[in-house]
Amino acid sequence: xxxxxxxxxxxxxxxxxxxILTGMEQFGNPSSLHGVGLSAELQFREDAQxxxxxxxxxxxGKLLFTSGxxxxxxxxxxxxxxxxRRRGDKLLVSAVEHASVLDTAKALEKEGFTVxxxxxxSLTPEGVAQxxxxxxxxxxxxxxxxxxxxxxxxxxxxxxxxRKAPQALFHSDMVQSFLKAPVKxxxxxxDFASVSGHKLHAPKGIGAxxxxxxxxxxxxxxxxxxxxxxxxxxxxxLLAHGFAAAVKAAQASQEQSAQHAAALNRLLxxxxxxxxxxxxxxxxxxxxxxxxxxxxxxxxxxxxHFLEARGVYVSSGSAxxxxxxxxxxxxxxxxxxxxxxxxxxxxxxMNTEEDVLALTQGIxxxxxxxxxxxxxx
Amino acid sequence: MKELILIxxxxxxxxxxxxxxxxxxxxKNILSAVKDLGPFSIKSAQxxxxxxxxxxxxxxxxxxxxxxxxxxxxxxxxxECEKDFESxxxxxxxxxxxxxxxxxxxxxxxxxxxxxxxxxxxELCVELGGFLLEQFPHxxxxxxxxxxxxxxxxxxxxxxxxxxxxxxxxxxxxxxxxKAMLLISGGIDSPVAGYMMAKRGVSLSAVHFMSPPYTSERxxxxxxxxxxxxxxxxxxxxxxxxxxxxxxxxxxxRCEEExxxxxMRRFMMRIAQRLARRSENLALITGESLGxxxxxxxxxxxxxxxxxxxxxxxxxxxxxxxxxxxxxxxxGTFETSTLPYEDCCTVFxxxxxxxxxxPAAVEKxxxxxxxxxxxxxALSTVESRLITH
Numbered sequence: 001x002x003x004x005x006x007x008x009x010x011x012x013x014x015x016x017x018x019x020i021l022t023g024m025e026q027f028g029n030p031s032s033l034h035g036v037g038l039s040a041e042l043q044f045r046e047d048a049q050x051x052x053x054x055x056x057x058x059x060x061g062k063l064l065f066t067s068g069x070x071x072x073x074x075x076x077x078x079x080x081x082x083x084x085r086r087r088g089d090k091l092l093v094s095a096v097e098h099a100s101v102l103d104t105a106k107a108l109e110k111e112g113f114t115v116x117x118x119x120x121x122s123l124t125p126e127g128v129a130q131x132x133x134x135x136x137x138x139x140x141x142x143x144x145x146x147x148x149x150x151x152x153x154x155x156x157x158x159x160x161x162x163r164k165a166p167q168a169l170f171h172s173d174m175v176q177s178f179l180k181a182p183v184k185x186x187x188x189x190x191d192f193a194s195v196s197g198h199k200l201h202a203p204k205g206i207g208a209x210x211x212x213x214x215x216x217x218x219x220x221x222x223x224x225x226x227x228x229x230x231x232x233x234x235x236x237x238l239l240a241h242g243f244a245a246a247v248k249a250a251q252a253s254q255e256q257s258a259q260h261a262a263a264l265n266r267l268l269x270x271x272x273x274x275x276x277x278x279x280x281x282x283x284x285x286x287x288x289x290x291x292x293x294x295x296x297x298x299x300x301x302x303x304x305h306f307l308e309a310r311g312v313y314v315s316s317g318s319a320x321x322x323x324x325x326x327x328x329x330x331x332x333x334x335x336x337x338x339x340x341x342x343x344x345x346x347x348x349x350m351n352t353e354e355d356v357l358a359l360t361q362g363i364x365x366x367x368x369x370x371x372x373x374x375x376x377x
Numbered sequence: 378m379k380e381l382i383l384i385x386x387x388x389x390x391x392x393x394x395x396x397x398x399x400x401x402x403x404x405k406n407i408l409s410a411v412k413d414l415g416p417f418s419i420k421s422a423q424x425x426x427x428x429x430x431x432x433x434x435x436x437x438x439x440x441x442x443x444x445x446x447x448x449x450x451x452x453x454x455x456x457e458c459e460k461d462f463e464s465x466x467x468x469x470x471x472x473x474x475x476x477x478x479x480x481x482x483x484x485x486x487x488x489x490x491x492x493x494x495x496x497x498x499x500e501l502c503v504e505l506g507g508f509l510l511e512q513f514p515h516x517x518x519x520x521x522x523x524x525x526x527x528x529x530x531x532x533x534x535x536x537x538x539x540x541x542x543x544x545x546x547x548x549x550x551x552x553x554x555x556k557a558m559l560l561i562s563g564g565i566d567s568p569v570a571g572y573m574m575a576k577r578g579v580s581l582s583a584v585h586f587m588s589p590p591y592t593s594e595r596x597x598x599x600x601x602x603x604x605x606x607x608x609x610x611x612x613x614x615x616x617x618x619x620x621x622x623x624x625x626x627x628x629x630x631r632c633e634e635e636x637x638x639x640x641m642r643r644f645m646m647r648i649a650q651r652l653a654r655r656s657e658n659l660a661l662i663t664g665e666s667l668g669x670x671x672x673x674x675x676x677x678x679x680x681x682x683x684x685x686x687x688x689x690x691x692x693x694x695x696x697x698x699x700x701x702x703x704x705x706x707x708x709g710t711f712e713t714s715t716l717p718y719e720d721c722c723t724v725f726x727x728x729x730x731x732x733x734x735x736p737a738a739v740e741k742x743x744x745x746x747x748x749x750x751x752x753x754x755a756l757s758t759v760e761s762r763l764i765t766h
Contacts, residue, residue: 038595060709163479187437 007346013201019245047244056184068207069175070100072194079217088135125160132165144177149290158189202246206239257349271360387450449545480524554578566664573692586621620758671730
């Protein structure tokens, strides 16, 4: 199997499986007063610390575990908007965000907030700061785009925004970039960051939201007061433990993995160099882990299934969009034909050169057979 | 570009012949605060200390820690550059970029200690000011009340550029006023009391009384994390823990309920004193505030102090709860202090404690107990651990 769809999800790595198996012995409820609860609480806190430290977060900041990236983004946007309502009513959101940010922003518009959607070319410190004003309460810009792999200079943007509108808070969806692009949240101007476990070889169902010291969010739901009352509900200790193990494993090989991804990325480009009609959609500052390309004339899904028959797995746009036309590529101004035929290739440290070669050979063969059929039709 | 931290000492600059030993103490404390961030060196010249990393290190964190070392009145992060004007200009534009972007008015302040440098201080001010105006067109010069004071210092050993100066923690260096033992319960007050005495140069040890099974391991972990939070300011703390259950049970079983807390406090003082003497502490510190609770009225303090043979420092004695909470929040212990675990002071609390006890009455009640025996037994349970950052 050549699994090149790691932006959608990743297989569990051995360290995570191990941590979860041994972690199963630790069944206590962290809120219990007795020793069984205490040891669960201590483990849970340690796991939160692992993730906060991997984000370069302030030790005084909070790390809340959530059910995933979508919940973390919802909690941040809805929670901040409602907590800050008295300060203002305006949100700035990039037009290339994941649906869990965009659709939350749209829902907030219905509640009376004003949302401005920023096109990708404006995602510079000046571009965003220019649009922030005294009514702006929250700015949300992802660090790494899930479809194209583009990196946006969120730290510089956050600083510029605060200079212009000191009351505004800054959120960044770091689900794709976590441990793939450098980050140090402490003193960065970024107040909130969302991350997710299953993009990093941890199980699905666990994510986290980092909150800088002094920030406050309204909860999405109410309950027993766990996690500072901001994310109540009995803590998902086992999944959190798996997440922490995944983070430790990714940290240990972070540098190496990045070089490995860059090598695979180069190989992919070399192999498809001059192969007509392949075009690379990812342009500019981008992570080596994700490549977006189009084979105009062959619809994404057709090519996807052709590759699948050869054991090569990629995605059309982002998996979450489930086949709908990519709003990200549209925001980048790509013509319909390229959007319609876009493929996303996303690497992990577990991929090999063979995976890339299987993919490139598959694309070449696909062009030979599918394009011909296309013409006949 | 090399970054460093310039440090101004506060009160110790006013000291007389002892000044050197205060300064040496402060240098030692600064180096120990940043030691796990990488190797640093420190030197002083003309009432300023220069704290320099010897390699790459987290300067944000280093500056934050320096901000918590007592004895410092102000500090600033600075960039070192070559002693020529081109390099000074380039460094100013790059290093102070963010700070200059944040303000609308500035002025340049030049200090030329190295008289071999070809430009005079006024020349440096004019030329560098002009250059920054060109580079940052949104700025204007305000020599009276600038939002940012850009300082360029030309010393014999290098040139330094810095902007915003930050207020230090004040006080005098920890360790220059001897050592004292803090009675720490886990509430809001005791960490604040410890912090305040450390600010006056006292190095701390601490004692905590535990009452298992009435109190839990979480309560003791809470005290350990409070002590750890305090070490940002106080340096390492030796924390002693004493098993206190048997004493509390003996008081409950044999003495009038209304004297329970007072007698308990007298036991704590006696035990703390014994531990303090063993480890060269000269005084005890408590977080008592006059009238806050029944055991902190003036007559109650008379009763507790009657068993003390060493000074009891009570820095919070004249403070309101609100003021104490404000400091607790500022030093970062409030959130931990308010975690809801039982501590030894909340178990067996009398319904109607005596607020105006007489020492004679307390002594009469206490005489029902084998005081010395109980104390020796409690002392035999003492454990200690060193709490560091």
